[in-house]
Amino acid sequence: MEISCMGKADNNAVNDRNIADYVVKNIDVAIEKGWVKVFYQPVIRTLTGQLCGAESLARWVDPVLGFLSPDKFIGPLEDSGQIHKLDSFIVEKVCSDISERLEKNLDTVSASVNFSKLDFENADMLRVVENAVAKYNIPRDYIHVEITESMIVSDAILMKKVIDGFRNAGFEVWMDDFGSGYSSLNHLKDYEFDTIKMDMEFLASFTDKSKAIMTSAITMAKDIGILTLAEGVENEEQVEFLNSIGCGKLQGYYYGKPQPIEDFFDHIAEKGITIEPRKWRQYYQAASFYAKYTEEPLEIIEDDGKDFRTLFMNDAYKRQIVTRNYSLKEMDQLIYKTKSPLLKKYREYANIIEKTKNNESFYYTYDGNIICFQGKEIAELDGKHLIKGSIRNISIDNDFKKQTNVVNKLRELNHLFESVMIINIENDTIFPLIGRSKYDAPAGTEKVLQEHLNKLVESFIADVDRDKFYKFTEMTTLKSRIEASDKGYIENLFRFKGPGDTYIWKEMSIMMVPGSGGKEFLVCGKATADDVESLFSDNT
Numbered sequence: 001m002e003i004s005c006m007g008k009a010d011n012n013a014v015n016d017r018n019i020a021d022y023v024v025k026n027i028d029v030a031i032e033k034g035w036v037k038v039f040y041q042p043v044i045r046t047l048t049g050q051l052c053g054a055e056s057l058a059r060w061v062d063p064v065l066g067f068l069s070p071d072k073f074i075g076p077l078e079d080s081g082q083i084h085k086l087d088s089f090i091v092e093k094v095c096s097d098i099s100e101r102l103e104k105n106l107d108t109v110s111a112s113v114n115f116s117k118l119d120f121e122n123a124d125m126l127r128v129v130e131n132a133v134a135k136y137n138i139p140r141d142y143i144h145v146e147i148t149e150s151m152i153v154s155d156a157i158l159m160k161k162v163i164d165g166f167r168n169a170g171f172e173v174w175m176d177d178f179g180s181g182y183s184s185l186n187h188l189k190d191y192e193f194d195t196i197k198m199d200m201e202f203l204a205s206f207t208d209k210s211k212a213i214m215t216s217a218i219t220m221a222k223d224i225g226i227l228t229l230a231e232g233v234e235n236e237e238q239v240e241f242l243n244s245i246g247c248g249k250l251q252g253y254y255y256g257k258p259q260p261i262e263d264f265f266d267h268i269a270e271k272g273i274t275i276e277p278r279k280w281r282q283y284y285q286a287a288s289f290y291a292k293y294t295e296e297p298l299e300i301i302e303d304d305g306k307d308f309r310t311l312f313m314n315d316a317y318k319r320q321i322v323t324r325n326y327s328l329k330e331m332d333q334l335i336y337k338t339k340s341p342l343l344k345k346y347r348e349y350a351n352i353i354e355k356t357k358n359n360e361s362f363y364y365t366y367d368g369n370i371i372c373f374q375g376k377e378i379a380e381l382d383g384k385h386l387i388k389g390s391i392r393n394i395s396i397d398n399d400f401k402k403q404t405n406v407v408n409k410l411r412e413l414n415h416l417f418e419s420v421m422i423i424n425i426e427n428d429t430i431f432p433l434i435g436r437s438k439y440d441a442p443a444g445t446e447k448v449l450q451e452h453l454n455k456l457v458e459s460f461i462a463d464v465d466r467d468k469f470y471k472f473t474e475m476t477t478l479k480s481r482i483e484a485s486d487k488g489y490i491e492n493l494f495r496f497k498g499p500g501d502t503y504i505w506k507e508m509s510i511m512m513v514p515g516s517g518g519k520e521f522l523v524c525g526k527a528t529a530d531d532v533e534s535l536f537s538d539n540t
Contacts, residue, residue: 019065020076027073027082031089035062038093039258040111042268043229044250046243047287047300047311050276051268053110053144055231055251056094057258058086074116083116084123090114091125092132094143097261099136107265107275112144112174117151120158126165140170141281146197148176152187163191174229179217188224196221200232200252203241215245215293222246222292227285243328244314246292248285283386286379287311290388297392300378301336303350303385308336311386320393321371353377354385363420363433370433417509417524423449425475426519433522449475462495462503469494472508479518482511 023030030036036058043053060068077083094111101108119125133140145166152159166173175187178196188196198217203210218228230242233252242250256267268275276284287300297317302309310332318331326334336346342364349362359376372392379386420433428449453473461469472492481490489511495503506525513520 016072019068019072020079022065023060023068023073023076024080024082027077027085030060030062031085036060036086036089037260038090038097040261040264041251041258042256042264042273043109043112044255044273045276045284045288046239046247046250047291048276048284050274051109052249052276052281052284053112054264055146055258056090056111056113058090059258078116078118081118081122084119084125087113087115087119087125088123088128091129091143095132095136095138098138098142101261102138107277108142109275110142110144110278110281112146114146114176115151117154117159120162126162126169129166129171130169139278141172141278144172144174144195146174146176147193149178149187152191156190160191163193167192167194188221188226193226195227195229195249197229197231197251200230200234200238203238206237211241218245218247219292222289225289227288243312244293246288246312248288248291280381283379283381283384287386290378297390299389299391301387301389303354303387305383305385308332308346308350310336317389317391320391349373349375350385350387353387354380361432418526419524421523422513423521423523424519425449425478425521430523460497462497465494468492473510478510478521479512482521 027036037060039057039059040054041057042051043055044050045052058070058074060073062068074083074086077086091113094113098108098111113129115125129143129145133143147159147163163173172194173192174195174197175191175193176197178198179202196217198214203214221228227248228246229249229251230238230247231251233239233242233250233254235254238252239250239254255273256264256271259267287302291298291300291312294314295316297320298312298314299310299317300312302311310328313328313331318326322331322334336343345362345364349360352362353360353375354377357377359374361372361374363370363372370393373389374391375387375389377385378388421430422433423430430449430452457466457469472490472494482488489509491507491509493505493507496506498504504527506527509524511522511524512518513522
């Protein structure tokens with residue numbers, strides 16, 4: 001048995017040497033006659049599920065030996081000092097493929113190309129890439145350069161020059177096989193990379209420890225401005241995990257094997273995967289930087305001016321509003337694909353965020369809970385806006401319950417009023433709880449009460465209503481007037497300045513917060529029709 005195995009091993013070794021000799025002698029012929037081919041494997045944008053790129057890979061289909069896997073020809077070409085011939089051809093063919101599709105107005109995506117360290121020792125690969133890009137007249141952002149970590153270890157000085165040269169020339173440089181070396185973190189510190197690629201073999205065991213390390217690596221990369229890509233993705237469980245920790249791009253057999261370019265795009269169409277247009281690349285990359293693992297509630301939503309779409313939502317965010325473990329799609333349906341009147345408020349909030357470009361805070365109720373939402377626009381393009389949001393369910397916040405007695409009284413008020421402010425006479429403060437308007441104090445901040453009222457009167461209240469407004473908000477008699485009212489609150493109409501020289505009628509109501517001893521009051525406001533003024537008595 002041992003003799004038989006040894007004999008078989010010897011035969012395999014002889015066969016490998018014969019193949020290696022054949023490859024070395026025939027590389028020029030193989031390139032000329034088209035035996036060497038470029039296959040492409042899809043790269044998917046995690047947030048959108050769209051095709052956003054591809055990795056180009058060399059394949060040798062020989063008329064004599066048949067299909068040769070890369071391990072049969074890359075090693076011999078490196079040993080014979082001819083690997084630059086193969087990689088130069090791949091660069092040329094990738095640029096040609098991209099150019100052809102662009103000329104035919106066909107969908108196309110950027111492609112990454114792989115290099116050997118010997119390429120840079122035996123040829124000027126930057127010039128090779130630049131010449132090919134110029135020859136086929138394609139934008140430089142269609143070509144990305146992949147450098148393995150082992151290449152840096154073997155010759156740090158050379159690779160520093162290579163990386164800086166490509167990046168200074170306008171090409172993205174990616175680190176392939178991140179984490180395979182013992183000094184990965186030093187490499188991120190000493191070299192400039194646009195993206196790091198991590199192999200899912202690291203998560204083969206899929207243990208809590210391996211997932212924690214992957215999570216930390218992706219979070220760290222984003223914190224220092226580097227995009228992330230996981231290759232070797234093979235199943236839905238891996239996709240869901242990588243999405244939950246904010247990995248920017250995914251590559252692997254789950255989405256498709258390497259194929260010739262025509263088969264590649266046919267496969268994408270068959271799977272129902274749409275293609276990310278070039279102009280949206282930076283827009284969605286901005287979202288990718290913000291989508292990451294955090295213990296704080298976090299979501300990324302897209303607003304096209306009509307509808308909202310949830311791109312990312314972590315578990316901490318979900319727990320603030322639901323108790324079940326809903327999927328991202330289910331959460332999107334629950335919040336933004338509903339006939340709830342809350343959608344109108346979401347639209348109002350989004351309009352304010354997109355107009356001010358600031359971090360804005362809003363308060364509203366949902367399913368009997370008081371919610372504080374904070375949002376900020378992170379990108380805008382062609383009428384679409386990306387908003388990074390955080391949320392806090394005040395109703396389950398014990399600290400808030402200790403600080404104020406308004407929790408039970410605020411439920412559902414947002415369905416009745418545009419804005420609700422809480423005033424504290426003793427502390428001389430006014431604080432926004434629900435909604436926003438240009439007349440309110442800035443959301444999330446406290447203001448000196450009388451100072452805010454004076455500014456409100458001077459800036460917005462019509463001259464004929466100013467005395468009436470001051471009487472209505474007179475703090476020394478507020479408690480007694482509310483107690484004397486049959487309704488349990490007081491209300492009146494006032495004219496607020498609108499666009500141009502117009503005025504808008506606003507209905508203002510003030511009610512006392514139970515249990516506050518007459519120290520805290522809710523001031524509620526909403527627009528009303530001009531002809532209802534006669535229905536209100538002068539409750540001043």
